[in-house]
Amino acid sequence: MAPAPPPTPPTSPRWGLRLSSVAGVAAVLIAAFQFQQQGSFSIAAKDESIYCYEGVKTEALPSSQGDNNCFGVSLATGEFTRVFERSSSGDSSIEIRKGYVLPGLWDGHGHLMQYGEFLHSADLFGAGSFEEIRRRLRGYLDLNPGVGTRDRWARGVGWDQMALGGMPTAEQLELDERLKGRYLMLDRVDVHCTWVSQAILDLLPDDIPDVPGGEIIRTPGMGVFCDNAMDIVTSLWPRPNTATKQEFVKSAMKELHKVGLVGMHDAGVFPSDIALYNEMSDTEDWTLRVYAMLECAERNTYCPEDAKKIEHPHGIFTVRSVKLFADGALGSRGSALLEPYTDAPSTSGSLLVNASTLTSLTKSWSGAGFQVNIHAIGDLANRYAIDAFEAAAAVSSSTEAEEAKQQHRFRIEHTQIIHPLDQSRLHKLGIIPSIQPTHATSDMAYAESRLGAERIKQEAYRMRSLLGLGLSPVLGSDFPVEPPNPFAGIYAAVARKNPATDLGAPGEEEKGWFTEEALTLEEALWGFTKGAAYGAFLENKAGVIRRGAFADWVVLDEPLEAYGVEGLRSLRVRETWVGGRRVYSRDQDAQGEKEDKDSIGGGDL
Ligand SMILES: *[C@@H]1O[C@H](CO)[C@@H](O)[C@H](O)[C@H]1NC(C)=O
Numbered sequence: 001m002a003p004a005p006p007p008t009p010p011t012s013p014r015w016g017l018r019l020s021s022v023a024g025v026a027a028v029l030i031a032a033f034q035f036q037q038q039g040s041f042s043i044a045a046k047d048e049s050i051y052c053y054e055g056v057k058t059e060a061l062p063s064s065q066g067d068n069n070c071f072g073v074s075l076a077t078g079e080f081t082r083v084f085e086r087s088s089s090g091d092s093s094i095e096i097r098k099g100y101v102l103p104g105l106w107d108g109h110g111h112l113m114q115y116g117e118f119l120h121s122a123d124l125f126g127a128g129s130f131e132e133i134r135r136r137l138r139g140y141l142d143l144n145p146g147v148g149t150r151d152r153w154a155r156g157v158g159w160d161q162m163a164l165g166g167m168p169t170a171e172q173l174e175l176d177e178r179l180k181g182r183y184l185m186l187d188r189v190d191v192h193c194t195w196v197s198q199a200i201l202d203l204l205p206d207d208i209p210d211v212p213g214g215e216i217i218r219t220p221g222m223g224v225f226c227d228n229a230m231d232i233v234t235s236l237w238p239r240p241n242t243a244t245k246q247e248f249v250k251s252a253m254k255e256l257h258k259v260g261l262v263g264m265h266d267a268g269v270f271p272s273d274i275a276l277y278n279e280m281s282d283t284e285d286w287t288l289r290v291y292a293m294l295e296c297a298e299r300n301t302y303c304p305e306d307a308k309k310i311e312h313p314h315g316i317f318t319v320r321s322v323k324l325f326a327d328g329a330l331g332s333r334g335s336a337l338l339e340p341y342t343d344a345p346s347t348s349g350s351l352l353v354n355a356s357t358l359t360s361l362t363k364s365w366s367g368a369g370f371q372v373n374i375h376a377i378g379d380l381a382n383r384y385a386i387d388a389f390e391a392a393a394a395v396s397s398s399t400e401a402e403e404a405k406q407q408h409r410f411r412i413e414h415t416q417i418i419h420p421l422d423q424s425r426l427h428k429l430g431i432i433p434s435i436q437p438t439h440a441t442s443d444m445a446y447a448e449s450r451l452g453a454e455r456i457k458q459e460a461y462r463m464r465s466l467l468g469l470g471l472s473p474v475l476g477s478d479f480p481v482e483p484p485n486p487f488a489g490i491y492a493a494v495a496r497k498n499p500a501t502d503l504g505a506p507g508e509e510e511k512g513w514f515t516e517e518a519l520t521l522e523e524a525l526w527g528f529t530k531g532a533a534y535g536a537f538l539e540n541k542a543g544v545i546r547r548g549a550f551a552d553w554v555v556l557d558e559p560l561e562a563y564g565v566e567g568l569r570s571l572r573v574r575e576t577w578v579g580g581r582r583v584y585s586r587d588q589d590a591q592g593e594k595e596d597k598d599s600i601g602g603g604d605l
């Protein structure tokens with residue numbers, strides 16, 4: 001028998017505050033109707049909806065919770081009211097919905113606006129030649145008339161000079177008649193470099209001096225600007241207006257729900273975008289939980305005038321942390337290393353900020369009550385980040401060490417190459433590593449040539465080594481740098497193989513890359529649920545199905561364990577729910593938008 005449609009109220013009560021009195025009455029009426037339908041189920045509260053599934057996994061690494069397959073959801077608060085087993089409820093009339101439930105998944109490090117922009121940009125990921133890049137750009141311009149002009153630059157992302165066989169130049173774009181004269185700004189796969197067309201170069205002065213903490217690629221020709229030098233071109237870019245940005249956010253949230261994400265940590269949001277998010281979070285368009293890290297308009301500064309903490313009472317939008325950047329990325333040799341690059345002995349990368357400034361910024365922000373999250377890839381950057389955290393924690397010497405850990409929850413974003421001594425310090429200080437498992441499997445092809453065998457073995461892309469006592473890493477994807485699918489991230493963490501290709505590192509494709517650093521399925525799930533929740537001060541509220549937690553869940557066709565490791569690669573989420581409201585349904589999605597509107601209640605999206 002087909003399951004009945006979900007009992008959703010006619011308007012959105014998810015975030016409680018916006019529940020108008022009319023809607024409130026309607027919700028109660030619906031709940032009362034549902035109560036009637038459920039007959040003898042005597043303990044159903046007035047505003048409670050009951051959901052039973054074939055199975056419900058309430059949390060990763062469960063401790064004491066037994067079998068459960070039902071939970072209650074409060075329509076007023078959007079929270080779980082209770083978790084129980086249908087057979088022990090004494091009510092056999094409760095409908096069992098198809099599928100197996102997991103707690104809602106979180107991406108612990110992504111970029112919402114950039115992902116939305118990416119969805120509206122030319123996709124250059126995986127392009128293996130300049131001809132392929134030009135072909136994709138032609139296709140993009142065909143689909144987006146009016147883009148590529150002085151006022152509206154065409155954007156793209158995903159190129160990698162390693163796959164292209166050489167550093168791009170503006171010249172390469174001029175070779176195509178359709179692209180010639182267009183305004184094109186194309187980000188490298190790691191977003192640490194951007195490649196621009198001749199029309200944009202023509203806006204710059206003839207002699208461009210070098211920039212500290214940045215690189216202007218001058219050979220084989222002009223066109224690429226990295227790290228701090230990116231500002232030279234991005235400062236000229238006519239930025240998208242508010243309406244366009246709202247479209248980006250909406251597209252991004254919709255796409256993220258499709259892969260089971262109910263929330264994300266936005267790893268660097270400018271004050272102007274925080275204001276935009278804050279406004280949007282009061283509207284129907286905002287369906288994803290966002291924990292935003294403030295990034296000052298000027299990178300690596302203290303900007304208390306822009307630092308307003310935001311804690312939405314229903315956890316849909318939170319600002320209480322900042323993002324600082326110690327260095328750049330490994331691919332462009334922008335990450336700061338203790339010893340020179342193995343394949344470029346004359347350089348050891350560069351810091352974006354010196355150690356003393358990093359420490360004073362960390363102290364200032366921490367003193368202002370903000371969680372500090374430092375981007376650190378290279379082992380020098382990781383060392384300085386830990387030094388900064390150690391110094392900032394020492395300031396609050398009145399608190400016990402354990403209390404200080406809880407209070408600060410300092411995070412290192414990426415924690416990619418970290419010296420063994422600093423791995424120990426990280427554990428000791430209770431610093432949270434924020435890791436992207438797919439970065440390891442994307443970088444494994446070239447990481448060893450950059451770092452050499454020894455550093456790879458002892459320092460790079462740790463996961464298991466960074467599992468702490470009760471503290472798992474926060475796991476994420478860094479979307480749009482990597483695809484946002486958390487099951488791909490779980491696969492990469494467990495198999496240490498590339499989820500797109502199913503292969504390990506070149507030469508050893510059959511086996512995972514340094515599998516001694518692999519996580520178990522449960523540990524990886526932890527990182528995308530409870531680990532991410534802890535890293536955002538949302539433990540017991542997010543990433544878990546229990547009374548009082550946000551009523552967020554994901555429905556799969558099978559229990560997670562039943563897919564097997566290889567099955568994770570093709571796993572497709574069936575439904576995603578946020579705050580007791582369905583935000584994605586695979587079946588509805590397949591039937592198209594119109595059907596969507598006709599057949600599901602107004603509470604669904
Ligand atoms: C660190 O950088 C700041 C700001 O650029 C500068 O004022 C300071 O002198 C630098 N300190 C050291 C030790 O280089």
Ligand SMILES: [Zn+2]
Nearest residue numbers: 109110267478
């Ligand atoms: Zn990032």
